[in-house]
Amino acid sequence: MATITVERKPLSLLERTYIPNIVAGLTTTFKRMVKPTETLQYPEQRPAIPTGYRGVPTLVNDPHGREKCVSCQLCEFVCPPKAIRITPGEIANDDPNAHVEKRPKAFEIDMLRCIYCGLCQEVCPEEAIFLQNQYSMTGYTRAEMVNNKDRLYELGGTLPDQHYKWDKKKTAAEAASRGGHH
Amino acid sequence: MDFSLYFDLPLWFRLVLQGTIVILVLFPLAAACSMAERKISAWIQGRPGPNRTIPPFLAWIPGINIIRNLGLFQLAADGGKFTFKEDPVPGNVNKFYFILAPILSMIPALSTISFVPFGAYFTTLADGTKHLVPIMLARTDLGLLAVFAVSSLGVYSLILAGWASNSKYPFLGGVRASAQLISYELSMTLSILPVFLWVNAPGGEGTLSLFDVVQTQSQPGFLGGMWYIFLMPVSAFVFLVALFAETNRQPFDMPESESDLVGGFHTEYGAFKWSLFFVAEYAHMIVGSGIFCLLFLGGWNPLPWVSLGSFINLAAGVLPCVASPLFMGVIGITFFLLKVGFFIFFFMWVRWTLPRFRYDQVMNLGWKKLLPISIANLIFYAVAIAVKDLCFPNL
Ligand code: SF4
Numbered sequence: 363m364a365t366i367t368v369e370r371k372p373l374s375l376l377e378r379t380y381i382p383n384i385v386a387g388l389t390t391t392f393k394r395m396v397k398p399t400e401t402l403q404y405p406e407q408r409p410a411i412p413t414g415y416r417g418v419p420t421l422v423n424d425p426h427g428r429e430k431c432v433s434c435q436l437c438e439f440v441c442p443p444k445a446i447r448i449t450p451g452e453i454a455n456d457d458p459n460a461h462v463e464k465r466p467k468a469f470e471i472d473m474l475r476c477i478y479c480g481l482c483q484e485v486c487p488e489e490a491i492f493l494q495n496q497y498s499m500t501g502y503t504r505a506e507m508v509n510n511k512d513r514l515y516e517l518g519g520t521l522p523d524q525h526y527k528w529d530k531k532k533t534a535a536e537a538a539s540r541g542g543h544h
Numbered sequence: 545m546d547f548s549l550y551f552d553l554p555l556w557f558r559l560v561l562q563g564t565i566v567i568l569v570l571f572p573l574a575a576a577c578s579m580a581e582r583k584i585s586a587w588i589q590g591r592p593g594p595n596r597t598i599p600p601f602l603a604w605i606p607g608i609n610i611i612r613n614l615g616l617f618q619l620a621a622d623g624g625k626f627t628f629k630e631d632p633v634p635g636n637v638n639k640f641y642f643i644l645a646p647i648l649s650m651i652p653a654l655s656t657i658s659f660v661p662f663g664a665y666f667t668t669l670a671d672g673t674k675h676l677v678p679i680m681l682a683r684t685d686l687g688l689l690a691v692f693a694v695s696s697l698g699v700y701s702l703i704l705a706g707w708a709s710n711s712k713y714p715f716l717g718g719v720r721a722s723a724q725l726i727s728y729e730l731s732m733t734l735s736i737l738p739v740f741l742w743v744n745a746p747g748g749e750g751t752l753s754l755f756d757v758v759q760t761q762s763q764p765g766f767l768g769g770m771w772y773i774f775l776m777p778v779s780a781f782v783f784l785v786a787l788f789a790e791t792n793r794q795p796f797d798m799p800e801s802e803s804d805l806v807g808g809f810h811t812e813y814g815a816f817k818w819s820l821f822f823v824a825e826y827a828h829m830i831v832g833s834g835i836f837c838l839l840f841l842g843g844w845n846p847l848p849w850v851s852l853g854s855f856i857n858l859a860a861g862v863l864p865c866v867a868s869p870l871f872m873g874v875i876g877i878t879f880f881l882l883k884v885g886f887f888i889f890f891f892m893w894v895r896w897t898l899p900r901f902r903y904d905q906v907m908n909l910g911w912k913k914l915l916p917i918s919i920a921n922l923i924f925y926a927v928a929i930a931v932k933d934l935c936f937p938n939l
């Protein structure tokens with residue numbers, strides 16, 4: 363075993379008076395004192411949010427204004443603290459988005475339960491739920507801390523979409539029916 | 545300027561007036577120290593400190609943000625809070641002594657100031673010679689002895705608080721306070737004896753007055769104008785260390801030591817009574833720094849080898865009005881307060897730099913280091929002064 367024995371030198375007389383170290387300490391603190399402060403004056407100044415930040419989970423629309431969630435409830439199942447409650451709903455046949463399977467009738471995330479783990483975002487097959495930059499959630503009652511569907515879409519806004527999966531599906535289905543083969 | 549109107553007032557009335565004014569300055573100054581403490585700790589830790597409070601009806605005044613950023617409104621708010629908040633008395637305390645302790649702590653804190661001169665001014669005597677008069681409340685020859693006698697009473701309030709609280713942490717705090725203050729009192733007194741050996745030249749009239757100590761630092765000549773911190777650095781150092789211990793400041797704040805005794809002697813206190821202890825601590829600090837400045841830093845003299853008198857004579861050549869007693873008094877007090885302010889800053893600076901000593905280290909330092917040093921120092925200066933007086937009587 364390579365053991366290094368560190369020799370402990372006895373303190374010199376000057377060191378035993380503590381004075382050199384006290385002076386060194388005072389110099390350090392004085393330098394700190396004249397430095398500008400590190401504090402962010404919070405409500406006026408906001409922190410820069412790094413990319414990949416996991417803020418409040420939100421629901422998003424695609425650029426065509428379609429809500430992306432199809433209420434598959436995967437996020438509800440995966441959510442470790444069971445913060446999500448989804449009531450699935452049908453889409454009426456005369457709706458422009460009738461080709462999409464379903465949409466949530468109600469979608470609630472209880473922010474008193476949410477642990478900002480991001481599993482809902484990871485599991486979502488539709489890229490419909492994102493943890494975005496919103497970091498400050500406050501409320502006076504427990505009820506206020508539950509984000510309902512409207513609030514979730516309001517927080518989420520619209521995010522770009524690379525796939526337009528349901529539109530492609532619709533065109534494919536239409537082409538197929540026109541071509542007459544399955 | 546004519547002050548005869550003031551001097552025509554009855555003596556008792558003038559004394560009451562002066563005393564009230566001094567207390568009215570000292571009390572808020574001590575309270576302001578608590579804000580200074582918070583600000584300095586904040587700056588050292590890279591924070592801005594309290595800077596938010598402002599009464600909304602004042603917010604429109606331009607430039608008021610400077611006051612806001614300095615936390616002065618916070619100070620007022622704290623004062624109001626301490627005065628009006630509920631003041632609970634725990635069930636098992638000894639009520640009479642429990643309430644007496646914070647009141648007692650104020651008495652020595654505010655009364656020692658009466659022996660401290662803050663400035664001086666020239667009066668012209670009937671025969672036309674100029675005569676320097678100190679600005680102070682009680683002009684006695686007792687001076688420093690009175691300060692020590694009264695200020696050491698301060699420890700009784702800590703012991704009383706610790707004992708009357710009837711709980712173990714305050715009790716331990718009180719015991720530590722008494723042991724620590726008694727130990728350091730010795731070194732403190734011994735460390736300043738050389739100063740008074742030097743001041744009281746053989747054959748002269750004996751005095752312990754702080755005014756005379758400053759006077760001997762304002763004489764012409766190399767030795768005469770020298771501040772005692774250069775002449776007796778060891779004395780100054782021991783006195784300063786003992787002062788830290790006597791005012792219960794870090795690194796010697798054994799009676800409080802919140803990391804092991806919750807809050808020490810004031811654990812059971814709250815609201816106004818608690819704030820009284822703190823005002824008393826800061827008042828002790830102010831008076832202590834004042835005494836250090838008087839003894840070792842030439843009191844109200846602006847610079848070493850430049851006395852207030854010669855400074856005023858110089859300045860009067862440019863601006864004749866400064867020679868008036870009022871101006872001279874104000875200038876002297878300003879110099880004095882600047883020095884005191886620096887020392888208060890130093891106290892806080894040290895507090896936010898050094899960790900607290902262990903209790904046994906405090907005792908070791910007091911008895912095994914400071915006491916022998918101060919005794920050796922005393923003997924050295926006694927011999928040196930004797931040699932000087934015998935061999936070079938007219939130096
Ligand atoms: S947010 Fe995603 S995972 Fe959750 S129900 Fe909607 S589509 Fe499914």
Ligand code: SF4
Binds near residue numbers: 477
């Ligand atoms: S971030 Fe985690 S805890 Fe919060 S809703 Fe999504 S899955 Fe649940």
